Amino acid sequence: xxxxxxxxxxxxxxxxxxxxxxxxxxxxxxxxxxxxxxxxxxxxxxxxxxxxxxxxxxxxxxxxxxxxxxxxxxxxxxxxxxxxxxxxxxxxxxxxxxxxxxxxxxxxxxxxxxxxxxxxxxxxxxxxxxxxxxxxxxxxxxxxxxxxxxxxxxxxxxxxxxxxxxxxxxxxxxxxxxxxxxxxxxxxxxxxxxxxxxxxxxxxxxxxxxxxxxxxxxxxxxxxxxxxxxxxxxxxxxxxxxxxxxxxxxxxxxx
Amino acid sequence: xxxxxxxxxxxxxxxxxxxxxxxxxxxxxxxxxxxxxxxxxxxxxxxxxxxxxxxxxxxxxxxxxxxxxxxxxxxxxxxxxxxxxxxxxxxxxxxxxxxxxxxxxxxxxxxxxxxxxxxxxxxxxxxxxxxxxxxxxxxxxxxxxxxxxxxxxxxxxxxxxxxxxxxxxxxxxxxxxxxxxxxxxxxxxxxxxxxxxxxxxxxxxxxxxxxxxxxxxxxxxxxxxxxxxxxxxxxxxxxxxxxxxxxxxxxxxxxxxxxxxxxxxxxxxxxxxxxxxxxxxxxxxxxx
Ligand SMILES: Nc1ncnc2c1ncn2[C@@H]1O[C@H](COP(=O)(O)OP(=O)(O)OP(=O)(O)O)[C@@H](O)[C@H]1O
Ligand SMILES: [Mg+2]
Numbered sequence: 001x002x003x004x005x006x007x008x009x010x011x012x013x014x015x016x017x018x019x020x021x022x023x024x025x026x027x028x029x030x031x032x033x034x035x036x037x038x039x040x041x042x043x044x045x046x047x048x049x050x051x052x053x054x055x056x057x058x059x060x061x062x063x064x065x066x067x068x069x070x071x072x073x074x075x076x077x078x079x080x081x082x083x084x085x086x087x088x089x090x091x092x093x094x095x096x097x098x099x100x101x102x103x104x105x106x107x108x109x110x111x112x113x114x115x116x117x118x119x120x121x122x123x124x125x126x127x128x129x130x131x132x133x134x135x136x137x138x139x140x141x142x143x144x145x146x147x148x149x150x151x152x153x154x155x156x157x158x159x160x161x162x163x164x165x166x167x168x169x170x171x172x173x174x175x176x177x178x179x180x181x182x183x184x185x186x187x188x189x190x191x192x193x194x195x196x197x198x199x200x201x202x203x204x205x206x207x208x209x210x211x212x213x214x215x216x217x218x219x220x221x222x223x224x225x226x227x228x229x230x231x232x233x234x235x236x237x238x239x240x241x242x243x244x245x246x247x248x249x250x251x252x253x254x255x
Numbered sequence: 256x257x258x259x260x261x262x263x264x265x266x267x268x269x270x271x272x273x274x275x276x277x278x279x280x281x282x283x284x285x286x287x288x289x290x291x292x293x294x295x296x297x298x299x300x301x302x303x304x305x306x307x308x309x310x311x312x313x314x315x316x317x318x319x320x321x322x323x324x325x326x327x328x329x330x331x332x333x334x335x336x337x338x339x340x341x342x343x344x345x346x347x348x349x350x351x352x353x354x355x356x357x358x359x360x361x362x363x364x365x366x367x368x369x370x371x372x373x374x375x376x377x378x379x380x381x382x383x384x385x386x387x388x389x390x391x392x393x394x395x396x397x398x399x400x401x402x403x404x405x406x407x408x409x410x411x412x413x414x415x416x417x418x419x420x421x422x423x424x425x426x427x428x429x430x431x432x433x434x435x436x437x438x439x440x441x442x443x444x445x446x447x448x449x450x451x452x453x454x455x456x457x458x459x460x461x462x463x464x465x466x467x468x469x470x471x472x473x474x475x476x477x478x479x480x481x482x483x484x485x486x487x488x489x490x491x492x493x494x495x496x497x498x499x500x501x502x503x504x505x506x507x508x509x510x511x512x513x514x515x516x517x518x519x520x521x522x523x524x525x526x527x528x529x530x531x532x533x534x535x536x537x538x539x540x541x542x543x
Pocket of ligand 2: 044
């Protein structure tokens with residue numbers, strides 16, 4: 001069953017149309033990735049789902065109920081948690097308080113304590129640093145903090161916006177492993193937006209390819225990994241022996 | 256003698272500190288500099304005065320009623336004036352709060368007239384002996400109430416869920432939205448708290464200064480206090496206020512006539528030249 005269904009959404013910033021009728025859906029319990037270059041509209045899609053912006057047209061349905069047009073706080077309460085790009089911590093709050101703010105919408109204090117322990121278990125470094133102010137953490141630690149904080153609301157659907165951006169390869173690997181664990185252990189559905197296609201395709205079951213505000217392709221991730229265009233344009237592989245001139249001419253087949 | 260000068264400086268400094276605190280709370284949350292903070296203080300003081308002298312309400316209930324009315328007024332200002340201006344340039348917001356200050360002053364004049372009134376706010380001035388020195392009971396009262404209020408606010412913003420969420424929304428609005436914190440409600444509550452703190456400042460000021468529709472100008476002295484403290488910092492505002500109060504009071508005794516009035520501004524210019532980020536300069540750290 002699809003937990004989230006996005007149908008034909010259109011979003012503009014002023015006169016600039018950045019989502020031109022986007023549709024996709026996410027199976028409950030799966031990891032789905034949206035790949036796209038800079039400016040393709042990935043962040044715009046996530047913001048629309050979490051209620052930060054309202055689509056001009058189209059609909060977003062979560063567990064069968066329309067949620068477009070609702071306030072972000074109502075959407076969090078329904079079970080969608082959005083980790084925005086750029087590690088948006090509360091810089092002058094401690095790690096502990098940052099995590100507790102993730103549970104702002106909840107009142108079940110005992111369960112909150114248990115979830116906190118669980119997050120410290122996923123990210124032991126956060127436990128070591130719990131009394132430290134968030135701005136003193138390294139980039140990777142901040143990324144762990146914002147993912148942990150998002151989990152504190154007990155989401156059914158977790159939206160992750162480029163969690164690997166600017167991190168060292170080893171850290172990226174660690175974060176993706178934890179994303180997989182969260183999906184398997186908590187049964188949290190995950191929508192992962194990435195430019196690091198290699199990593200994203202290796203953890204997701206289904207992938208969408210977004211270009212200039214349109215979904216141009218979608219398939220199971222094994223199929224995408226095997227696709228020539230995806231290999232060339234997203235995985236950075238090129239056939240041996242192609243000359244420079246041919247690269248220029250080569251058109252993506254989906255155009 | 257010197258101790259008396261210092262204690263009177265601390266007392267008036269506490270009032271600057273409380274007004275500066277109001278500035279800082281609003282600035283931290285919304286980057287709006289509220290030039291009407293002193294005028295809110297005037298309204299708060301007059302409300303208590305009217306309740307006590309015209310309606311014969313005892314002091315404590317009169318004070319509580321005023322605080323509640325001011326909280327509603329603060330929320331009203333946020334809703335009617337500031338919210339429609341969200342996203343406008345800083346300049347527009349500054350003009351709006353300056354205009355608001357003038358408006359409040361005029362309305363204050365229309366309601367209470369342009370005379371000065373004396374109002375002791377339930378406290379009479381008598382010397383209190385502490386060892387070899389005698390301090391004014393009014394100064395002790397002002398310092399004690401300020402301390403209490405600061406401790407209360409500290410507790411609220413650091414230890415309660417609502418308070419921490421307001422602090423969080425001040426630090427990162429986007430993240431606050433995504434946590435489900437009602438950011439609009441937070442701003443509204445910040446204005447309410449600022450207006451309530453202004454009321455306390457106004458009441459504390461009344462034993463030192465006559466009531467007058469113009470008394471909000473004292474609030475201008477809180478501006479250098481806030482700058483001195485780093486403008487985004489609550490402890491900074493308090494320390495800044497007290498430094499201004501004490502140095503002004505010392506200047507009043509040891510420097511030629513007139514220096515007392517301009518001393519705060521000399522400090523302001525000095526700070527802006529030497530250490531523009533203030534003594535607690537921690538701004539511009541929203542992102543790493
Ligand atoms: N607030 C805004 N105002 C105007 N244009 C915007 C705004 N935010 C994004 N855009 C434009 O919308 C388009 C899509 O932006 P979006 O942030 O969704 O892309 P993205 O796929 O997330 O890119 P990136 O990989 O760089 O994060 C871009 O062309 C961008 O310039
Ligand atoms: Mg983006």
